Amino acid sequence: MMSRLLRLAPLLLAALALAACLDPQVSDEPGLPGLILPPGSEVPSAHDDPVIDRQIDQNDGDDDVIARVQGFAAGEGTSYWDFGPAPDFAAPLFILVREGPGGELVPIDHPTIIDAIPGDTGYSPFWAVFALVVTDLYQDELVTSFAAVQEAVQLGLVEPPVLQDQAVNCPVVARGVTLEVGEGEPLAPPSCFYWRGMTVDYYDFGPFALEPRADVPTRPRYVLRRVGGEPLSEVLLSLDITGDGDRNDTNDVFPDRAGEPAYSPLCQTVDVAVDAAIDSIDTFADETMSAIRAATDLFDPDAVEGIVAGYQVTEDLRNCPQQRQPGGL
Numbered sequence: 001m002m003s004r005l006l007r008l009a010p011l012l013l014a015a016l017a018l019a020a021c022l023d024p025q026v027s028d029e030p031g032l033p034g035l036i037l038p039p040g041s042e043v044p045s046a047h048d049d050p051v052i053d054r055q056i057d058q059n060d061g062d063d064d065v066i067a068r069v070q071g072f073a074a075g076e077g078t079s080y081w082d083f084g085p086a087p088d089f090a091a092p093l094f095i096l097v098r099e100g101p102g103g104e105l106v107p108i109d110h111p112t113i114i115d116a117i118p119g120d121t122g123y124s125p126f127w128a129v130f131a132l133v134v135t136d137l138y139q140d141e142l143v144t145s146f147a148a149v150q151e152a153v154q155l156g157l158v159e160p161p162v163l164q165d166q167a168v169n170c171p172v173v174a175r176g177v178t179l180e181v182g183e184g185e186p187l188a189p190p191s192c193f194y195w196r197g198m199t200v201d202y203y204d205f206g207p208f209a210l211e212p213r214a215d216v217p218t219r220p221r222y223v224l225r226r227v228g229g230e231p232l233s234e235v236l237l238s239l240d241i242t243g244d245g246d247r248n249d250t251n252d253v254f255p256d257r258a259g260e261p262a263y264s265p266l267c268q269t270v271d272v273a274v275d276a277a278i279d280s281i282d283t284f285a286d287e288t289m290s291a292i293r294a295a296t297d298l299f300d301p302d303a304v305e306g307i308v309a310g311y312q313v314t315e316d317l318r319n320c321p322q323q324r325q326p327g328g329l
Helices: 002-021 050-059 146-154
Strands: 069-073 076-080 091-099 105-107 126-133 162-169 191-195 198-202 207-209 219-226 249-254 266-274 308-319
Touching (some): 126 146
Parallel strands (some): 069 249, 091 126, 219 266
Antiparallel strands (some): 069 076, 091 105, 162 207, 191 198, 219 249, 266 308
């Protein structure tokens, strides 16, 4: 716990200092020098800097095309993407919003603001969301960095930030990285964050519940293998075990589906050895069919006798967001 907080502390303290200490009214002191840009200003891309883009590329854990993987969740087939190893804390993120007629917060057309990218200390693909409510003084200016957020609060363009109930899973990716969303579907392009006065690409996999102290909850990803056999995963084997012409099918099992209350994209790998006679995606030659499709088929709550021969909880934590809608993210 302490090591996670130490990694996150510099960024969280900056966000919380804005929330706790800055006056939302216009200050008598001069504002910070030129951090807020006029409406319509051109914001450069960080990916045009080869050093920055190389840093992202070497640390984002992605290929140029991120394949969609097939598995099971809560008894049904699911698709997910594997963004590689991930930490179990969230970094702060600012989003500009307006207050709706019913008091609800509605995001405005302005990129979200972050302060860490892959390779930076304190980076996480998971973000604790701080809302900045714009005031009547705000006239579509561009707030492109944490320092500009501080200036915007001092000048009264936005109210001090308020931490929201849910976090978001938005991994930053290198230029040119695309996402498979379905057979015959066009590859999904990324969105863009503001980061230190520039833009960076990312994918938005939606919200999830955050634990206290910015801890991201972990949920198991059960990776199955028959006793004495290889993993029931085309991804790990680099083989087409179902005979359908691709190598993206697995018998991986998740306890929850995206959108359910307990769902979290941060998955802890649990290696599970099952009985050699268990029918799986390879015996059915169909990635949607298996005798084991739910976590309760394996543990209910203890290991199910006659099914689970043994298991090992690993230290492998990965960002594995599930697909929420066909043909999209």
